[in-house]
Amino acid sequence: MLFTVLTGLITSSLLVPFGKLIKTKWSIVLPFIPVILFLFYLWHVPVIANGTNVIQHLTWVPSLGVNFDFRLDGLSLLFALLITGIGAGIFFYARSYLKGHIYFDRFFAYLLLFMSAMLGVVLSDNILTLFVFWELTSISSFFLIGFNNDSKASRNSALMALSITGMGGFFLLAGLILVGNIAGTFVISELFAYHDQLVSHPLYPLIVGLICIGAFTKSAQFPFHFWLPGAMKAPTPVSAYLHSATMVKAGIYLLARFTPILGDTELWKITLMVVGGFTMIFAAVHSLFRTDLKGILAYSTVSALGILTFLLGIGTTDAIIAVSVFILVHALYKATLFMVTGIIDHETHTRDITKLKGLRKVMMPVFIAALLAALSSAGVPSTFGFIGKDLIYEATLNFRESWTIWLTALAVLTNIGLVTAGFRAGIKPFSGKLPEMFQEASLPNHSMWIPPLILAVLGILFGLFPGVVGNYVTHQTADAIAGGETDMHLQLWHGFNTVLTLSGATLAAGIALYFANNPTEEKLLALERFNIISSQHLFRQLGKGIRRASSWYTNKIHNGYLRSYHFKIILFAELLLGYKLWLGGPIQIDYANLTPLSWYEFGIVAILMGALYIIVTTKSRLTAVVSTSVIGYCLCLMFVFYSAPDLAMTQFTIDTLTTVLFVLVLYKLPPFINFMNRGVVIRDAVVALGFGIIISMIVLRVLYEPVTTDISDFYGENAYILAKGKNVVNVILVDFRGLDTMFETVVLAVAALGVYSLIKLRLKSSEKE
Structure with a gap:
């Protein structure tokens, strides 16, 4: 697989x-x-x-x-x-x-x-x-x-x-x-x-x-349904594949897969029934007002998806059987109708049903495919759609007795709309007299009309011989959704009963509505007046609000100045660490247990403070860089004094390399620093001193924390056993913290690419201005 x-x-x-x-x-x-x-x-x-x-x-x-x-x-x-x-x-x-x-x-x-x-x-x-x-x-x-x-x-x-x-x-x-x-x-x-x-x-x-x-x-369930009709801007093969048979049913698949895991509760059932029920009737009504073939198919698809969600919410054995059959029924006729729509658009360059008619005279095989698909979508006897519709009615009629009438009525009204939508998409463009403007239209390449014809014929064959597909495919589908045996046995004829009466009434009402109500641009414009309260409008307004908030946040926080980023990051760290220290209570320092300071430590600190003073007072960039390197070398000496030669060598290497890079980068910059206004300097000094004080307090608190070696013992014991490495530090970085190190490497690589791009950048004089 x-x-x-x-x-x-x-x-x-x-x-x-x-x-x-x-x-x-x-x-x-x-x-x-x-x-x-x-x-x-x-x-x-x-x-x-x-x-x-x-x-x-x-x-x-x-x-x-x-x-x-x-x-x-x-x-x-x-x-x-x-x-x-x-x-x-x-x-x-x-x-x-x-x-x-x-x-x-x-x-x-x-x-x-x-x-x-x-x-x-x-x-x-x-x-x-x-x-x-x-x-x-x-x-x-x-x-x-x-x-x-x-x-x-x-x-x-x-x-x-x-x-x-x-x-x-x-x-x-x-x-x-x-x-x-x-x-x-x-x-x-x-x-x-x-x-x-x-x-x-x-x-x-x-x-x-x-x-x-x-x-x-x-x-595409309500209120998220609107993206599917909008997606009809895609080429027709995309609509036929993604938006009828596959992608839009991924959500249905997920609900079906998790039904035996999370289902069989009132919360699960009510949620799916309410959302699916409203979606199916809402979209079915909307499909009646569309004049674009793909628009009709899009809303009827949303309605069909609502039916599947609705049935999964009912959750009975009858409903699960109906789901397993209707998934296949809908895929066959809807993919056919989408491909037929693509052929019509390809040959006539329009999808407007108010203009299309008589195309059977120039596209007979396409008409046959469209007719068979429309009949299946309407649930005409001997089609697979007929069986699918009967199963839907059986599911609603056999649910809770107090809900039977309402659920069945909802299903009937939805299917009436789908009958009308299917006839408009599959029959109307081919009926009537061929207009003069379409006289040049012709049958396309056979590879375009044979696939929809095959799918349409399958919709008839599966209807005539439902036991074959039922025994070998949909039966097992229903068992998988139910998490047990459903005892499905599909057959074309169940005798004269309530279900057959409802199917006949649905078909008759759908045909009557097809002839009685023709969609027009005026009716569609009248419907679109309500768009201001539609979920699509609300989502668009929400999107605009998020965009405005993002613009404000970006302009205020991410203003492009490195000093601003440093200031905000350090200030946030101070507030967070200071709050944590405050929660921990006052720090008790036992001066008797502190190691006495030696004369060379005093000397190093004095040099460090002197270099620091030069950094904050000098106006020369080069002097500031050199003084910064002096601080780094002082830290190297501290590491040496406290028996950490590996850290000292790392610090020495990095500090030397950083100094050289700074000098190269600053080579083309002005040699002198122009200080900002005095208030900003004082603000930065206060933040810097505060950060140093907080770090010092953290160090003092760490000194009095009880020493535990559980973590270091774990790494020492398992470094070679689990990661086959004798250098514990390297093993931690590469194996135990492999993901962290990988992302650090990625960040450094991105930064390096950015620096390289800036170095190689060659701007025109107009761009520099």
């Missing part, structure tokens, strides 16, 4: 140096990467169907509990098949859709990166590696949404999507760490045994809130 995840990452990195080859005939190689991965996971279907989970464990950072643990069960298999199967169709489709584009190779590099990230999310059995891949999906989707980077709208949409999903990732990480710390393990398959411990923990409400925010932001 690790190989399947790394395949996309490796290929994506190879497209950087070999991108020119991909722009030629070699581009045909790219779609076969997801095809091979799809066949790999398809080969595992019988294994998973027999109840066997495939597990792979690779040690990465065992000391932190971070390993490459991968687990293929019913839930991850369904998503892996969607990611690779629909991904294969998208790759073939995009190869023709973006033919001749200047950034053709870059697009597929991003797409492969995203595919690998999504596979990593659904296959990870370690919550920390899951989070790494989770964030990688946000980053790769940022590049895909903003692919048309010469468009300001695309750039803004990409930033909005990254901001919302990135914020959610921050909350998700906090929640995952809490779960891992409470359970004592970061392995997801081991967390199932800690369900009772987690739900009874005092931090359980906080954990649910954090994880739900992470999932809601990724899966």
Whole structure:
């Protein structure tokens, strides 16, 4: 499984140096990467169907509990098949859709990166590696949404999507760490045994809130939904892949995966039902007012995601079965409709449904695909969508008796909106008389219309033979979500009952609404008057407030003056250390136990004070540098007197090198120092004296602290055993404090690059001014 995840990452990195080859005939190689991965996971279907989970464990950072643990069960298999199967169709489709584009190779590099990230999310059995891949999906989707980077709208949409999903990732990480710390393990398959411990923990409400925010932001639940319609600025292959079948369902996957770990509580159920229920009806209503094909599909996608969240909140066996089926139902028809929309836009250069009609006469295969997908989305009998809709109604009807009517009514109203939206996206552009302006439109390359046609036909075949996909795929998915056997048996016909009546009424009402209410620009503008109270407007205002606060903070604190930074850092340290000393009470000094001062110590201190006086009074830069080096050499002598020759040599080397560098840097500066006003000098002197006094008080307090050697004994005993080093100091720096040393090295390297850039900088005379 690790190989399947790394395949996309490796290929994506190879497209950087070999991108020119991909722009030629070699581009045909790219779609076969997801095809091979799809066949790999398809080969595992019988294994998973027999109840066997495939597990792979690779040690990465065992000391932190971070390993490459991968687990293929019913839930991850369904998503892996969607990611690779629909991904294969998208790759073939995009190869023709973006033919001749200047950034053709870059697009597929991003797409492969995203595919690998999504596979990593659904296959990870370690919550920390899951989070790494989770964030990688946000980053790769940022590049895909903003692919048309010469468009300001695309750039803004990409930033909005990254901001919302990135914020959610921050909350998700906090929640995952809490779960891992409470359970004592970061392995997801081991967390199932800690369900009772987690739900009874005092931090359980906080954990649910954090994880739900992470999932809601990724899966576009209200009030975070607005980034998804905005992301429609992306090329259509991106919308078809990310925003119908894969990325937006990552949040649904997360909720489904954690249902047996954190679910089965009132807090979990109510949270998901309320958020999902409001999202699905809110987005379904909004889809009725859109005139842009991608806008209609975007809001209907948000509504479908709300349905899935709503069903997970219900949490009964019927609801979990409905989730497992509807995930596949929605992926098949929505990816088809998105690709059909891309074909229409590609050939007619418009997505406005008020202008589009009659296209069946020039795009018959595309019309067939769109029609089948629209029928499945509407839940017409003999389609897979029909079974999915029936299961939704069974879940609401079999929930708590007092809630049955309200939940079922909410589901019916939502599905009426989805029926209408599906017909408008899949039927309206092809019905009626072909306008003269579209007479030149034609059927595109076969690699663009065959993938959506295949997905649409699958939506019919799975509806006619639901037992096949039910027994081998969705049954195991439902079992994985429920954490036990669900006894799923899909069949096309359940007889005449309440569910069938509701399905028929939904279909009839949806068709009636399709004919009765046509969206127009006037209706859309009337709806947009309420944008001032929308969550998108509120988030934008919040963003502007944060930007203003950041500007103020930057101008006041990070003003670019090194002396200002030093002053603030030292003052903050004084306040913090002084407060800590004050909490510790007065310092008791036993002068009898202090070592008497020798004459050479007095001499060194006298030299040091003299050099210090010269530094603060001289107006010569060179004199100040030399006097500073005198202080450093005095400290070297102190180290020698107190039996620390290694520190003395280090101090001597660093001080000498620093002095030489100072002289080189100051070579081109004026030789004399222009002091600031007297008030600033006095202020700095007070801060400096205060810092020296506080450090002295800390040293005196340390002298009377009881001596414990536990830490030094540990390093001395384990330096060679654990790190194979005899120099304890070196072992501490390189092994025990390896991360700290690594980041220090990075900081120094960054600083060195900055200094080098300044030294090599050559400004024009106008730039100097």
